[in-house]
Amino acid sequence: MTTAKAQVAVIEGDGIGIDVTRATLAVVEAARGIVGGFDLDLVPISAGASYYAETGADIQPGGEEAAGEADAIFLGAIGLPHIRWPDGTEISPHLRLRDRFGLYAGVRPVKAYANAPKRLADPRAAGIDLVILRESTEGLFYSAAVHKRAEVVGDSAVFETLRISRDVTERLHRFGFRLAEKRKRRGSPGRITCVDKANVFTSMAFFRKIFDEVAAEFADIETGYNYVDAQALELIRRPWEFDILVMENMFGDILSDLAAALVGGMGMASCGEIGDELGLFQPAHGSAPDIAGQDKANPCAAILSGALMLDYLADRTGGEAFATGALLIEEAVARGFEENRLRPMEFGGDMGTEAVTRTIVDLVGERETRARF
Ligand code: ATP
DSSP: OOOEEEEEEEEEESTHHHHHHHHHHHHHHHHHHHHOSEEEEEEEOOBSHHHHHHHSSSBOTTHHHHHHHSSEEEEEEOOBTTBBOTTSOBOOHHHHHHHHTTOOEEEEEEEOOTTSOOSOOSGGGGGOEEEEEEEOSSBGGGGOGGGOOOEEETTTEEEOOOBOOHHHHHHHHHHHHHHHHHHHHTTSOOEEEEEEOTTTOHHHHHHHHHHHHHHTTOTTSEEEEEEHHHHHHHHHHOGGGOSEEEEOHHHHHHHHHHHHHHTSOGGGOOOEEEOSSOEEEOOSSOOOTTTTTTTOOOOHHHHHHHHHHHHHHHHHHOOHHHHHHHHHHHHHHHHHHHTTOOOBGGGTOSBOHHHHHHHHHHHHHSHHHHTTO
């Protein structure tokens, strides 16, 4: 068997980012040991608010270039509320990475795990398994403060720009349809819903028009539409009926947090930000300074992001062993919750970061987990 190889830039970052990154690398290494057939060359890169406090720079010299040379970037979490640039803005080098490498496809899986808290009483909530696909480089965030693009008219008005470009939107929708095909092969319905506000905004009608054009290339994928306000309602009323929801940046920012709450909380929210050349994987939560260094963080979001990364590396390198590693990790987490062996403190359980990590490593190594797929 040939061994597939990939280089991963690792940015632990700040606060719980450090703990959950180490947890993820331990689990990925356990999966590698069981599956074999793939190797990771890990390249540590220092960046974040603590690094800035020590050095005056938010990323090590050459760090961005080194990240760009890797096959993927894994990031824990960046930012600390008390450490900021002199102008008061947050330390966020990862936003530069997102722009620099055009990481337009924000993939946010939302999946219910047995025994993790469910906020909806309906038993069908146990079947929630959807992906929010959030465009991550333009939309209303085109005007985010960091870009300094807002038009400020004295003290009387501020105009922000919502940008929908054909180039990025075509690639986003094509990514969404391909993801729907991939999920369909694994048993999902193969359905993608365009979430917009096409009844009110010209930009959103354009977003939907391009969705329809791309849909014509994918006859096997079912399509649907929802205005974003209706989608918010439907995410509470019948989230189990959705597969992939594609939307602009700001809508995705809001609905992905809402959806994460449906299946527990931020400690389960994994995330990939994928461009044509590179993918960055990180838990959707922040550095959580309130619990940092106390062994309280739930590492599942990071570990599931690690699985997303392996799946991406399979597509990127053609190394199927990466995809098997991803499945093994996902099944270990699912089985751990089903058997009540994973009880993170985030959900009132008795297990800190290390105990959860150790248990997932054990589950990865057990034959019963491998037998599930
Ligand atoms: P950011 O803006 O960087 O996303 P934030 O301050 O909005 O950061 P988080 O750092 O994600 O948000 O923390 C929000 C709350 O969720 C905190 O109370 C934190 O303790 C909790 N939290 C976040 N991630 C986890 C986790 N992995 N395990 C347990 N609790 C978490």
